[in-house]
Amino acid sequence: MASLNPVLLDQLNRALLPTPRPKSTRRDIYLPDIPGKVHAVIGMRRAGKTTFLKQLQADRREENPPEHAIYLSFDDDRLADLDVSQLDLLLEEYYRRHPDLRDSVEVHWFLDEVQLVEGWERFVRRVSDTERVRFVVSGSSAKMLSREVHTSLRGRSVATVVSPFSFREYLRHREDEPQEPPERWTPATRSLIEERFRAYLRAGGFPEAQGLETRDRIPLLQGYVDSVLLRDVVERYDVSQVGALRWLVRFLLRNPAGKVSVRKLTDDISSQGHAVGRDTVGTLLDHVTDAFLVDLVPLATESDRRQSRNPMVGYPVDTGLVQAFDASGRPRTGHTLETAVFNELNRRGLDVSYVKDPVSGSEVDFLSRDYEGNDDLIQVCADPTVGTTLDRELRALDEAVSAHRGASATLLVSSRDESRRVSHPTVTVVPAYEWLLTGPAR
Secondary structure, eight states: OOOOOHHHHHHHHHHHOOOOOOOOOOOOOOOOOOOOOOEEEOSSSSSSHHHHHHHHHHHHHTTTOOOGEEEEEEOOGGTTTTTTTTHHHHHHHHHHHOOOGGGSSOOEEEEETTTGGGTTEEEEEEEHSSSSSSEEOOOSSSSGSSSHHHHHHOOOOOEEESSOHHHHHHHTTTTTOOOGGGGGEEEEEHHHHHHHHHHHHHHOSOOOOOOHHHHHHHHHHHHHHHHHHIIIHHHHTTTTTTTHHHHHHOOOOSSOOOOOEEEHHHHHHHHHTOOOOOHHHHHHHHHHHHSSSSEEEOOSSOOOOHHHSSSSEEEEEEHHHHHOOOOOOOHHHHHHHHHHHHHHHHHHHHHHHHHOTTTTTEEEEEEOOOOOOOOOEEEESSSTSSSHHHHHHHHHHHHHHHHHHOEEEEEEESHHHHHHHHOSSSSSEEHHHHHHHHHHHO
């Protein structure tokens, strides 16, 4: 008769012990309370998924005994090629020790890197149907990407994305999070927030990168990207055009808020000596977005044909990746600021597109729509004092408001001084860092 793997047995023994709350920064992320659903915590490598699972476990244990919240990690070389039957033995050993909990208490199991166990999905589906167990699963592999998790769990899962720190989380990590709304900040507080915001745009929000000198942070972030490319794209999808893939990723990270089209990318990659076709480039682009390295924003239009014929706009998952891959040495404040704004819209779970007037060609960076159908037009302008920049940005907003009736209009600038220089009857002008700190959290 098969017996429980001794490594799993040891993990269970430790999982049942009381543990202190992890010393980590609280995240503004939540799991929707939907009965019967498996929660899949997904996101790019090193964004903080494991820490988030341990925080969830600690939350559960604040008002419940330790055995009500079990955290297990399968990222152990001694568990390589573990048979899925071991998960059954693990569950039975748990209930052998706590028979009173079976069918009487909903127990939370947090399974990290569970994708390393072949067939884990069948186990999770069956136990979710037959036991009072709520599963939260997470992993770094491409096998844990949202659409694959949803497919393998057959509609039984809800995905929650863990991204690098938002600006508020970044301040919280540094113990600088303001406790008052912006209108009540002192001059000293505002100066500190503005300085921290400039640093955030440069360094980004990956937890391990916080507080590192530039010479240490850049190779760390470059290593993250290399790991994603190798393990989540090349190995997972057996990619043979590795040179083309690397060129594509570096192009996207070096050109935040840049226009992206498969046709143009194919021409550019081919000019670098890589023989690739449009279908291959389109597939590589899908792999890169699936791995959470970059997001692509489409044109706002109800016409599928018009949307497909217009380029998308690419945004890195974190502003720190821009400096890590930019060899030009030029300041990228405007595009980096735009990237930070997009990533915040993404965190808030909004549907995001960009607007282009079909007659004048003027553009608005973002049209965001919430679940109730409320629209907000957002233009990002790092320095409205340069030339005719302000007039151009406000004119684009005016044209977009005419086309999108009922939408609010917001102009985001870098500082409070710049916001005070702008006056417009229908456009709300706000420093970007205030907008980042006062918006709804997920």
